[in-house]
Amino acid sequence: MLFVQEPLSVRMRPRTIDELIGQQHIIGPHTALYKMIHNGYVPSMLLYGEPGVGKTSLAYAIAGTVEREFFAMNATTSGKKEMEEVVAKARMTGNVILFIDEIHRFNKAQQDYLLPNIENGLITLIGATTENPFHEVNPAIRSRCGQIKQLKRLTKEDILQLLQRALSDRERGLGMLSVRIAEPLLALIAEATNGDARSALNVLESVVYASEERNGEVIVDEQTVLDCVENKGFTHDKEGDIYYSLLSAFQKSIRGSDVDAALYYLARLLEGGDLAAICRRLLVIAYEDIGLANPLMGVKVTAAIQAVERLGLPEARIPLSVVTIELCLSAKSNSAYKALDEAISDVRSGKIGDIPDHLKDAHYKGASVLGHGKGYQYPHDYPNSWVAQQYLPNELVGTHYYVPKENGEEKYYAKVYARLNELKRQHESKRK
Structure with missing residues (x-):
């Protein structure tokens, strides 16, 4: 069987934007970006998204469409020296397209060198990142x-x-192998x-x-496919944007009372193995939502x-499933x-406002001379351990912060709160 050294995912990169599959919302024929590129204009841009969604492929396709000189580097391995070489080339040939993967990892010195060369038109930048650029990429970029x-x-x-194209492409794909799948x-x-x-083509x-x-035919059976796809669709990065989105989706699903969605996101978080983050988020939910x-949910x-702390995984999933469903x-x-x-x-x-004198600390010598504590009525000396008296500063009397909801046990608190407010109102009316 013929073996090609370069990975299939690299060989099958689209050569122009018309060969792109997917991402029609940003590069479909109806979009402004598509029209710009077909007219020969490439704006500097930032592309972000999860691994394998086509950021690098889109950059290569754009360069191939406008037939402009193209350079690619990764911010984790390239530095100022490599950029200087690209700028030198641009000074000789005119504007070039520079693709920088993981651009959020550039340090300040690298960014400072890059910026004026973008501004003067020597470089058209296409930056790619798996992180949210509004959080992770320097505002100047x-x-x-x-x-x-x-x-x-x-x-x-x-x-x-994409898979069918790779199977039929005799020049760059697997078409020469006559694969039966x-x-x-x-x-x-x-x-x-x-x-x-990328993962699909690699699989x-x-x-x-x-x-x-x-x-003369390559015969693919089900077991071979099952062996090769195991865990291919799962990604989890505790430092990435998707991690925080998972936690957010988990909480919002519980808040929205969607048991199945909450369990799904819990499963993804558990596969990432970060029990501490799950537990913290559940405790927040118990009090916030x-x-x-x-x-009693707290x-x-x-x-x-x-x-969970005593059990560890995999048994920890059992109490987590119980409280997740109950919270939902x-x-x-x-x-x-x-x-x-x-x-x-x-x-x-x-x-x-000033704290009312009768509420001020009266446990020190001389407090009585200042009038601190004078006139304070001790609630436990009265029926139902309640007596009408002023607690808020004069400037805030009558202010209400708590707006009760008629949900679950809060119905009881709402009734008590309403009754106490009415008694306070009556008390204030008598004083006036």
Whole structure:
């Protein structure tokens, strides 16, 4: 069987933007970027998205379409010296396209050298990153990029089209090998690689070279495909944007009472193995999203976290599944922390009234001379341990921060709060 040294994913890179598969939302024939490039104009741009979605392929395709000199480097391995060589070439030939992968890793000195050469037109920059450029890329770089585009995972149909193209391409693909592979097995590769074009092509290449050749044909069977696709669709980076998006999706699914979505995101987080982050997020959810509607959930989640710490994986998934489902199906309220945020906002905006004298500390010598503690009514000396008296500073009397919700157990708190407010109102009316 003929073996080609260069990986299939590299050989099958599109040569022009018309050969691109997927990403129609940013480079389809209807888009401004497509029209610019076909008219010979390439703006500096930042491309971001998960690994394998086609950032590098798009950069090569753009350069191939405008037929302009193209240089590629990786910010983790290249430095100022390599950029100086590109700039020197540009001074001789005119504008060149410079593709920089992992651009967010450039240090300040490298960026400072790059910026004026973008501004004076020597370099058209195409930067690529797996991170959100609005968080991770220097604002000076961002401001010089006319386009910032997010690439999305390819659809299953996109991947199937890519695989079929690779199988039929006799010049760059596997067409010379006469591969026989059933459509359901191609669909399995497309589904298992979860929108990652590079991974899909790498799997296809592995599958082909792991299969037997009979009578001039490479025959691919199901078991070979299953062996090659195992865990190919799973990615987890504890420092990346997707990691925080997973935690966000997990919490929002619980907040939205979607049990199945919450379990799905929990499964992805568990496969990443970061129990500490999962536990922390569950504890936040118990107080932020469930709150007064079901106050015992904080206790239950704390107990589950203790169980997780003692059990470890894989058994830790059991208490996590229980509290996740219970959080999803619990009544929900965010009224408590929202009330506190309102109070914090008042404090920060300068609403700092004097503490009423009867509430001030009276446990030191001379406090009585100042009138501190004088007239304080001790609630436990009164029926139901409550007595009407002023607690807020004069400037804030009548202010209400807490807005109760009629959810779960908070219905009871809402009634008590309403009754106490009415008694306070009556008390104030009598004073006047």
